[in-house]
Amino acid sequence: GLLNELPIGPRAAQTFALPIKTIVKAGKEYFLTLRYLLKTEEPFLEKGYELATEQFVYGGAAAPYQALVQNGDLKVEETADKVVVKGKDFVASFDLKNGLLTSYVLKGEELLAQGPKPAFYRAPTDNDIGAGLNKSLRMWRNVYDEKSTLLTQKVDKSNPKSLTIFFRSSLLNGDAETEQLFTIQADGTIKVDNRLIAVKGKYRALMRVGNDLQLNKQLNAINFYGRGPGENYWDRKTASLIGLYKSKVNDQYFPYARPQESGNKTDVRWVSFTNTKGKGLKFEYAENFLSFSALPYTIEDLDPEAEKKQYHSGELVQRDKIYVHMDLQQLGVQGIDSWGSMPLSEYQIPYKNQQYSYWIKPIK
Structure with a gap:
């Protein structure tokens, strides 16, 4: 809707009727977004320039996806090293030696080449480097690849329409453990349940709680429902409005002087x-x-290492995969200063038990 006139003085209050419909349906969420635009051109500002914006929760709540009973059965091929799950139009392969989903093929085309892999590190920001996190939290970099031991694997084939695969791994010489439960439906939908267990040890914080995935580079078109359109973080997101956005993978990286x-x-x-x-x-x-x-x-492409090597974003070379982080949370990016401070305590991820879940659904 549009309000052409706002006859209200400074420090005054007035009630207005908004020219919008007020239909609220169950299972849906609604937002009221207000934008204040210039009606006429002014010096250095064109007509229609946005001076201010604010978004309010209007009503309702987003309903999380719920799996339905699927038609058709799953076929499972299992060896000592691998489990291959086949259903309608898809094939999912799991490596029983490292506890990873290693391939997801839809109608003959591989869409996912690796992941979801437990991950707790990000490419350090300049502020992270100022706080020394590129050194003090470096043990979490590539922790699943380099510092983990698979403890348990279990494949449950009792339900022909919904198979589960469970992995438990030890990290950092037993200081922590990860658990992942994959539930594969007959239509190719996969639920991923993640859990971090802080067994012992003391660590300053976690940079992330999430998963790393590698996708086919042809999956370049992004559509999402969340905060956008530009990058935003736990402690830097208020100006990013919730909405439906479209973009390309090749447009996602902001070329900071130093890769990060x-x-x-x-x-x-x-x-x-x-x-x-x-x-x-x-x-x-x-x-x-x-x-x-x-x-x-990759994270390695954007990480200046502990010695803070000097290079620039213009030197980066794109890889032949899309590297996706699918996370519960990332450490905030802002500190009181840029030469030693951590983000505020409410935007830090403590080393403790963490868990989250999400669905992977094929788009045919």
């Missing part, structure tokens, strides 16, 4: 990655809203 963490989105209800034919994958929250990023670069 970039492109995150918060309060995400769902995000999809599709190719030019509309085929792809959709990730949808199950309990808590998600944070995600999708870049043509």
